[in-house]
Amino acid sequence: xxxxxxxxxxxxxxxxxxxxxxxxxxxxxxxxxxxxxxxxxxxxxxxxxxxxxxxxxxxxxxxxxxxxxxxxxxxxxxxxxxxxxxxxxxxxxxxxxxxxxxxxxxxxxxxxxxxxxxxxxxxxxxxxxxxxxxxxxxxxxxxxxxxxxxxxxxxxxxxxxxxxxxxxxxxxxxxxxxxxxxxxxxxxxxxxxxxxxxxxxxxxxxxxxxxxxxxxxxxxxxxxxxxxxxxxxxxxxxxxxxxxxxxxxxxxxxxxxxxxxxxxxxxxxxxxxxxxxxxxxxxxxxxxxxxxxxxxxxxxxxxxxxxxxxxxxxxxxxxxxxxxxxxxxxxxxxxxxxxxxxxxxxxxxxxxxxxxxxxxxxxxxxxxxxxxxxxxxxxxxxxxxxxxxxxxxxxxxxxxxxxx
Amino acid sequence: xxxxxxxxxxxxxxxxxxxxxxxxxxxxxxxxxxxxxxxxxxxxxxxxxxxxxxxxxxxxxxxxxxxxxxxxxxxxxxxxxxxxxxxxxxxxxxxxxxxxxxxxxxxxxxxxxxxxxxxxxxxxxxxxxxxxxxxxxxxxxxxxxxxxxxxxxxxxxxxxxxxxxxxxxxxxxxxxxxxxxxxxxxxxxxxxxxxxxxxxxxxxxxxxxxxxxxxxxxxxxxxxxxxxxxxxxxxxxxxxxxxxxxxxxxxxxxxxxxxxxxxxxxxxxxxxxxxxxxxxxxxxxxxxxxxxxxxxxxxxxxxxxxxxxxxxxxxxxxxxxxxxxxxxxxxxxxxxxxxxxxxxxxxxxxxxxxxxxxxxxxxxxxxxxxxxxxxxxxxxxxxxxxxxxxxxxxxxxxxxxxxx
Numbered sequence: 189x190x191x192x193x194x195x196x197x198x199x200x201x202x203x204x205x206x207x208x209x210x211x212x213x214x215x216x217x218x219x220x221x222x223x224x225x226x227x228x229x230x231x232x233x234x235x236x237x238x239x240x241x242x243x244x245x246x247x248x249x250x251x252x253x254x255x256x257x258x259x260x261x262x263x264x265x266x267x268x269x270x271x272x273x274x275x276x277x278x279x280x281x282x283x284x285x286x287x288x289x290x291x292x293x294x295x296x297x298x299x300x301x302x303x304x305x306x307x308x309x310x311x312x313x314x315x316x317x318x319x320x321x322x323x324x325x326x327x328x329x330x331x332x333x334x335x336x337x338x339x340x341x342x343x344x345x346x347x348x349x350x351x352x353x354x355x356x357x358x359x360x361x362x363x364x365x366x367x368x369x370x371x372x373x374x375x376x377x378x379x380x381x382x383x384x385x386x387x388x389x390x391x392x393x394x395x396x397x398x399x400x401x402x403x404x405x406x407x408x409x410x411x412x413x414x415x416x417x418x419x420x421x422x423x424x425x426x427x428x429x430x431x432x433x434x435x436x437x438x439x440x441x442x443x444x445x446x447x448x449x450x451x452x453x454x455x456x457x458x459x460x461x462x463x464x465x466x467x468x469x470x471x472x473x474x475x476x477x478x479x480x481x482x483x484x485x486x487x488x489x490x491x492x493x494x495x496x497x498x499x500x501x502x503x504x505x506x507x508x509x510x511x512x513x514x515x516x517x518x519x520x521x522x523x524x525x526x527x528x529x530x531x532x533x534x535x536x537x538x539x540x541x542x543x544x545x546x547x548x549x550x551x552x553x554x555x556x557x558x559x560x561x562x563x564x565x566x567x568x569x570x571x572x573x574x575x576x577x578x579x580x581x582x583x584x585x586x587x588x589x590x591x592x
Numbered sequence: 593x594x595x596x597x598x599x600x601x602x603x604x605x606x607x608x609x610x611x612x613x614x615x616x617x618x619x620x621x622x623x624x625x626x627x628x629x630x631x632x633x634x635x636x637x638x639x640x641x642x643x644x645x646x647x648x649x650x651x652x653x654x655x656x657x658x659x660x661x662x663x664x665x666x667x668x669x670x671x672x673x674x675x676x677x678x679x680x681x682x683x684x685x686x687x688x689x690x691x692x693x694x695x696x697x698x699x700x701x702x703x704x705x706x707x708x709x710x711x712x713x714x715x716x717x718x719x720x721x722x723x724x725x726x727x728x729x730x731x732x733x734x735x736x737x738x739x740x741x742x743x744x745x746x747x748x749x750x751x752x753x754x755x756x757x758x759x760x761x762x763x764x765x766x767x768x769x770x771x772x773x774x775x776x777x778x779x780x781x782x783x784x785x786x787x788x789x790x791x792x793x794x795x796x797x798x799x800x801x802x803x804x805x806x807x808x809x810x811x812x813x814x815x816x817x818x819x820x821x822x823x824x825x826x827x828x829x830x831x832x833x834x835x836x837x838x839x840x841x842x843x844x845x846x847x848x849x850x851x852x853x854x855x856x857x858x859x860x861x862x863x864x865x866x867x868x869x870x871x872x873x874x875x876x877x878x879x880x881x882x883x884x885x886x887x888x889x890x891x892x893x894x895x896x897x898x899x900x901x902x903x904x905x906x907x908x909x910x911x912x913x914x915x916x917x918x919x920x921x922x923x924x925x926x927x928x929x930x931x932x933x934x935x936x937x938x939x940x941x942x943x944x945x946x947x948x949x950x951x952x953x954x955x956x957x958x959x960x961x962x963x964x965x966x967x968x969x970x971x972x973x974x975x976x977x978x979x980x981x982x983x984x985x986x987x988x989x990x991x992x993x994x995x996x
Contacts, residue, residue: 371810388809392855403962404844404867405792405936406775409835411960416845417831420824427821431813440808441820442857444850451796451865453846453963461855463808532809556815558807559857 191217191257191273192265201561202265206258206300206311207235207339214257215345218272218297225279227295231347232357234325235299235340236312238349241279243292243585249361251289251585252544253278253577254296255536256312260304264563266368266553266570272297274366274574278581290586291361298536299345305330306339310534315351317539322351353543360544362511362584365537366573367548368565372556373529380572381519381526382550385512387538388438388465388530389472389504395483396495397422401448401456416446416455418492425482426462429475436530437475438465467530469504505538511547511580518579524572549576595621595661595677596669605965606669610662610704610715611639611743618661619749622676622701629683631699635751636761638729639744640716641701642753645683647693647989653765655693655989656948657682657981658700659940660716664708668967670772670957670974676701678770678978682985694990695765702940703749709734710743714938719755721943726755757947764948766915766988769941770977771952772969776960777933784976785923785930786954789916791942792842792869792934793876793908799887800899801826805852805860820850820859822896829886830866833879840934841879842869871934873908909942915951915984922983928976953980 194214195204204210219229219237227239240250255271275295282289298316303309306328308320315325326337340346350356374382399415423441430439444460462479466472480496487494519526529550531538540546551573554564598618599608608614623633623641631643644654659675679699686697702720707713710732712724719729730741744750754760773779778786803819827845834843848864866883870876884900891898923930933954935942944950955977958968 369810370807371812372806372815373810373812376815390809401964402776402960403774403937404842404846405794405869405938406773406777406962407842407936407960408775408777408839409831409842410838411776411780414831414844416827416848420828423820424824427813427818434814435812438808438811438813440818440856440858442808442850442855442859443853444820444848444859445853446846446848449847449849451846452844452867454844455846455848463856465809532811533807534809556806556811558810560805 191269195259197262197561199561201563202259202263203261204257204259205261205305206302207305207336207343209343211258212343212345215297218257221276222295225276225283227279230349231345232349232351233322233347234312234315234351235345235347236316236351237297239295241282241293243289245290246292248291249359250292250294251581252294252296252360252363253365253581254298255365255367256298256301258300258302260302260559262561263559264561266563266565267370267558268301270368270565270570271366274577277574278578281578286590287587288590289582293581293585294360301536306336310536310539313536313539316353316357317542318352318354319539319542322355360540363537363540363544363546364511364577364580365535365548366577367535367550368553368558369529369550369556370533370553370558374527374550374552375556377527379525379527380551380569381524381576382529383512383516383519383526384507384531384548384550385528386467386507386530387505387535388436388467388532389469390500390502391464391472391476391498392500393462393479394497394499395422395460395462397458397486398493399456402454404452404454407454412454413491414454415458415492418486419458419460422482422486422494423460426479429478430464433466433471433475436467437471438532439475465532467504472504505541507541507547508545511545514580514583515547515549515576518576521579522575524576549573595673599663601666601965603965605967606663606667607665608661608663609665609709610706611709611740611747613747615662616747616749619701622661625680626699629680629687631683634753635749636753636755637726637751638716638719638755639703639749639751640720640755643699645686645697647696649694650696652695653763654696654698655985656698656700656764656767657769657985658702659769659771660702660705662704662706664706664963666965667963668965670967670969671774671962672705674772674969674974675770678981681978682982685982690994691991692994693986697985697989698764705940710740714940714943717940717943720757720761721946722756722758723943723946726759764944767941767944767948767950768915768981768984769939769952770981771939771954772957772962773933773954773960774937774957774962778931778954778956779960781931783929783931784955784973785928785980786933787916787920787923787930788911788935788952788954789932790871790911790934791909791939792840792871792936793873794904794906795868795876795880795902796904797866797883798901798903799826799864799866801862801890802897803860806858808856808858811858816858817895818858819862819896822890823862823864826886826890826898827864830883833882834868837870837875837879840871841875842936843867843879869936871908876908909945911945911951912949915949918984918987919951919953919980922980925983926979928980953977
């Protein structure tokens, strides 16, 4: 709640965009807590923070956890922040119980996960995992033309450590990320822990359907080339295509603009977005094919014309099977109702998975609502997730009680 | 073409909004032409122009014709202007052939038919026919807060003559209006003359469908309350309802706005317009009922909620049967391919019909396209319409050649 007060909104949410002064204050606070917990904090060239609690064997790669503390413009208290603070609580608990781990334990605070101010999203972890270059990320600019490079300098978080594993940053022995689910599945199933086996692949498209603008009054139904009525079938196809690949298919038309958007004019053009997701790249390819077939069936040159452009193609991510199993066993060992789930959204863990064995732990959020100021989660569920995180970190790092 | 040069656009259209300085210049030009043709021009309190060519019997009510010369912002050369200039050509032809009519012939130029700058639309004829009061019309203001009263004074067209028949303006013995069809029916039928039997009634609605905004990724298909997917069925119903009342039913969703209109968010709310039209008020009432039933079927409190509000209810207009028959016979007498049609759009004639026997003559426009800078019509078709207008005016007014 103290962290949430930085950028806290009247409606109980958080507005803390990446690399703003509010982000600096949040980083300073978390950094202070981590240093008070005895960690050595370093900052890399994209502004990611890494707080290390030393292990008995400094030659072992770290067992890492973390998430992000930037938010959406109308975001909530828990998205990202929970994963960071759950990791802090693990470190404090290790201290409280005088536990020494064999491998170092490292807490990561990734830069600009949300992508609200700067794209690409999941920027810090993307550089770390090699999804794009450090230069590409540093050159991104916001609506006011401020670059990431300038913003990092302005808030004092342009660090010296290498940011990408391919440039010498340390790969982790394991990376665990605790996160609110941001969806309704756990709540619907009555589960406390989501054992995240994978993250959905995503394919995004821009579609334009063109007909003929005409007067709503004088134009009989049979002489119309109504772009909106034609579009409906394709929008319905997006829903059907996703349902045909249940349970892990998703199909969404989130954005639609009608032209000229006048009450008594038959629409001449409709532009809309399509977002298809699936955990299985082969099935996602099949959904892509079905979308192209549906678009092709609608396309009649000179009458109704359909233009379909892919704008994002992001493969599915399978998390590390043995770490996923470790999360599942930890939930079972604590008698926490758990189910296997997939992550429908992107997370920093999707990028760390490219260079380090990775798994995620989901806890429910109220009503499945996230990216919203009313985002909420129960203390009991958040504690359960932190307990599971604690157990998998201990088990993976190896541990013993410190001699008195 | 000379009139079209006032407000002419680079793309060949016309932008001559009501009561602007361009409208003044167009009025001045037409008024000059009418005075040169020997007419006495008077201006009424809403700025309508009436140009009278005297008849042999001044006690008879005038046989009137006309239309408007204001345009849409991206309008064409023919919408309205054709009816005014066809009437001017009739008057010039009467002069050329030294024809004396028994009843006076009057050319009307109605103020603000388009309604682009000031609402209500069909303002001048609406006041004339008593659809709304003179004060209501004079008090309407544009986006800059300029009222019709101020704009009329500014361009020097705030006249003294009474504007409404109920306030003492003269009712016509008959009113004929020639107009481009603004639809594709004549062209599709290969007809030159549309004998307009009626104008469609119109019922307009604002509809809002509310579901639940949620993330496109983490929300499985079966747990969604997607307002857009729900809306599709209602939009399709609008089309179906109109087709079930063929050939004179029309149903259009012209305007649609999706909220929050974000690519990876399931729409939580969709607002859209519905425009239903029919020439038969009983059938229009049946369409209204079908729309309410479709909306009711979609409405599930707490899941998908539908709000349906009627915003316009405009009854159908039947034109005067004997004048309509006169138009039909005139077309036949000149061997002009003709069909009976209904007017899908509103016209000044719809309001004159409230106080004077009225009929309309349609001629084709290219591709049925109107309210568009590329609006076009062939000289031959325009001439054919003027010939029919000449014949019905003569026949209705009574005539003889002037003694030399």
